[in-house]
Amino acid sequence: MAAIKSPLTEAAQKVTGDALQGALVDLIDLSLVAKQAHWNLTGRNFKVVHEHLDEIVDLARQGQDDVAERAVAIGVNPDGRVRTIADRTALPQLEAGYLDDDKVVAAVTDVLGQIIGRFRERVAATDEPDPVTQDLLIGITAELEKQHWMFQAQT
Template sequence: MITEKKVEVIKENHSSINLINKEQLIKILNQQLADTIDLNSQLKQAHWNVKGSNFYTLHQMFDEFASETLEFIDIIAERITALGGVAEGGVVTVSRKTRLESSLGNFQVEESVVKELSLKYQQLSSSTREAINFSEDLRDAATADLFTEVVRGLDKTLWMLEAHIQ
C-alpha cells in the first residue's frame, strides 16, 4: 500500500507526530484520496449514463452517493495538509494511483451498474479498514478516526446498493 516515493513534508508543521510517521500517513492518505476521487468519478459517470425503468431513482441515488464521497475527499485532503503534506488530487495523479478498476460500461443494464459500484465500495471499504490499522500502528488516532468515519459511510452506502439489487 505504501510506495517508496519520498513524501515532502512541510517543515513548519508542528504536529506532535514524528516526521517519519507523518510521511507514511501522508502516503496512506494520498492513496485513499486517489481511490475516493476515482469512486466519485465513477459514481458521476453512472449518474449521467444510467438508463432503464429505474432511471430516476438510480440517477438521484448515484448523485447522492457522489456528494457523500466529495465530503470524504475533502476531509482526507485536509488531513494531508494538516500533517504538512500536499494533497495529490489531480486527474493524472489519480488515474495513475487508483486501485479501483474502471469497469463501468453497460449502463443499459441497471443491475450490472449497481453490482459494479457495490464492488468498488467493497474494495474501498476494505482498503480504508487497512488504512485505519496503519494509522493506529503509526500512533495517529486522529487519522484512524477520520478513516473510521469514512468507512462507516462507505459501509452504509454499500448496504444500500446491495439492498437495491436483492
C-alpha cells in the first residue's frame, strides 16, 4: 500500500496530526449532537432554532471534511469511525427524547464554547509546526465563534 509522503518533519507531523484528529472528533460529534437536537426540538422558538441547528451541522460537516483531507495531505490517516468518536469525544451528550428549545440553545452554546477552547489550543499548537493547518483551524474557529455568538444571543 502506498503512503502519502508528508511535507512536514516527523515531529511536526505528529503535533499537527494530533491537532487535526482532535478537531475531527470534535466536529463529527458536534454534527451528531446538533442533528439529534434538530430532530427532537420542541418549544416556542422551534422553527428558528431548528433551522439554526442545520447551520451548525453544515459547518461541522464541511469542517470535518477539510480537516480530514488536510490530515491525509500531511500523511496522517484521519479516524472518523464511530467507535473512535464514541471513545474520544469530550462533548456532553444530550438527553434522549424531546428537547425544549431553551435547553437546546443553552446546551449548544456550552458545546460550542468547549469546542472553541480546544480549537484555540490547536491553533496555538500548530503555529510553528504547520502554519497551513493553523490557518485552516483559525478559519473553522472563526465560524464556530460566530455560531457561538448567535446561539448565546438567544439565551
